[in-house]
Amino acid sequence: MSNILVSGGTGFLGAHLCARLVADGNLVVCVDNNYTGSIENIEELFNRPNFFFIKHDVTNPLGKLTRHIDQIYNLACPASPPAYQGKHAIMTTKTNVLGAINMLELAKSNNATILQTSTSEVYGDPLEHPQKETYRGNVNPISMRACYDEGKRCAESLFFDYYRNEGVDIKVVRIFNAYGPKMNPDDGRVISNFICQALRGEAITIYGDGSQTRSFCYVDDLIEVIVRMMGSKRGFTGPVNIGNPGEFTIRELAEKVIAKVGGKSKIVYHSLPSDDPTRRRPDITLAKSKLDWEPKIALDEGLDRTIAYFEQKLGIGLGVLAI
Numbered sequence: 001m002s003n004i005l006v007s008g009g010t011g012f013l014g015a016h017l018c019a020r021l022v023a024d025g026n027l028v029v030c031v032d033n034n035y036t037g038s039i040e041n042i043e044e045l046f047n048r049p050n051f052f053f054i055k056h057d058v059t060n061p062l063g064k065l066t067r068h069i070d071q072i073y074n075l076a077c078p079a080s081p082p083a084y085q086g087k088h089a090i091m092t093t094k095t096n097v098l099g100a101i102n103m104l105e106l107a108k109s110n111n112a113t114i115l116q117t118s119t120s121e122v123y124g125d126p127l128e129h130p131q132k133e134t135y136r137g138n139v140n141p142i143s144m145r146a147c148y149d150e151g152k153r154c155a156e157s158l159f160f161d162y163y164r165n166e167g168v169d170i171k172v173v174r175i176f177n178a179y180g181p182k183m184n185p186d187d188g189r190v191i192s193n194f195i196c197q198a199l200r201g202e203a204i205t206i207y208g209d210g211s212q213t214r215s216f217c218y219v220d221d222l223i224e225v226i227v228r229m230m231g232s233k234r235g236f237t238g239p240v241n242i243g244n245p246g247e248f249t250i251r252e253l254a255e256k257v258i259a260k261v262g263g264k265s266k267i268v269y270h271s272l273p274s275d276d277p278t279r280r281r282p283d284i285t286l287a288k289s290k291l292d293w294e295p296k297i298a299l300d301e302g303l304d305r306t307i308a309y310f311e312q313k314l315g316i317g318l319g320v321l322a323i
């Protein structure tokens, strides 16, 4: 069993990852400033003797830990556009760049393996479809999204420099859209938005004409491959695409959600934000061959589980909003 630090551990993916690592018997130190994460996401872990939480902003060095750390998962970074851009943009770049440096230094001093959760956003609005790891991307460096896209690209560059120059054992995964329970209902990601709007009986908002595509990976599938990547042999650095190659238009997704929730929500259309990618689908050949992984949970099943979570979270189905 290992001593593992998870930065960004109170967020959507981080909380699932902490729960998995604790259940596997590891000692887990969750580090987060709770900007987009929440203590509620990890509260079930507080009575476990092998779980610790440190409130900390990763743009500052963490300081000396009392335990040796074997593995670091670097997840700290807001992942939804309203949380990372606009007035939060500079903080997002700092979190990506300074946060990566601080975690890489910690990995170096502990001789730990460190995994970076990069993103399909490094491909920008892709000119190659589906996207392979060899594709270098089409990112606008001065757009509203650049703090995230370029921040993540710089973090990847730092990871590979620490690997080449400092001998740090690195792993890089590029995550395509993930979804599932523990997403923040109000953080503006497409699946949580649609489900919450449908459950509240509100109109479903689509940005653009809804013909843009995305691929959605259920959280359990994603956590499994992240853990497999961490366990892969030294020197297998990635980057590795991880996601579900099933591709859906945003309009199809909205229609599916409305049908499943069974409400009467209408779809309303707003203008598309600038530099929003038009197509997204991972080529996961590398993850299949090197990590013996492919997603198991289809969108329909994942949506059912996620809708059930939000029904409970929003108190719908318990009659609270129905009065």
Ligand SMILES: NC(=O)c1ccc[n+]([C@@H]2O[C@H](COP(=O)([O-])OP(=O)(O)OC[C@H]3O[C@@H](n4cnc5c(N)ncnc54)[C@H](O)[C@@H]3O)[C@@H](O)[C@H]2O)c1
Pocket (backbone or CB within 6 Å): 007, 008, 009, 010, 011, 012, 013, 014, 031, 032, 033, 034, 035, 036, 037, 038, 056, 057, 058, 059, 074, 075, 076, 077, 078, 079, 080, 095, 099, 117, 118, 119, 120, 174, 175, 176, 177, 178, 179
């Ligand atoms: N969920 C996805 O679909 C997706 C896709 C691609 C990449 N990723 C990456 O995976 C990681 C986790 O994503 P998520 O969906 O769980 O996002 P999230 O916003 O729910 O979680 C991010 C966590 O990082 C924390 N954080 C942000 N800035 C911090 C700072 N300066 N110091 C300490 N903690 C800080 C937040 O409080 C939050 O708990 C992110 O790095 C994200 O870029 C996620």
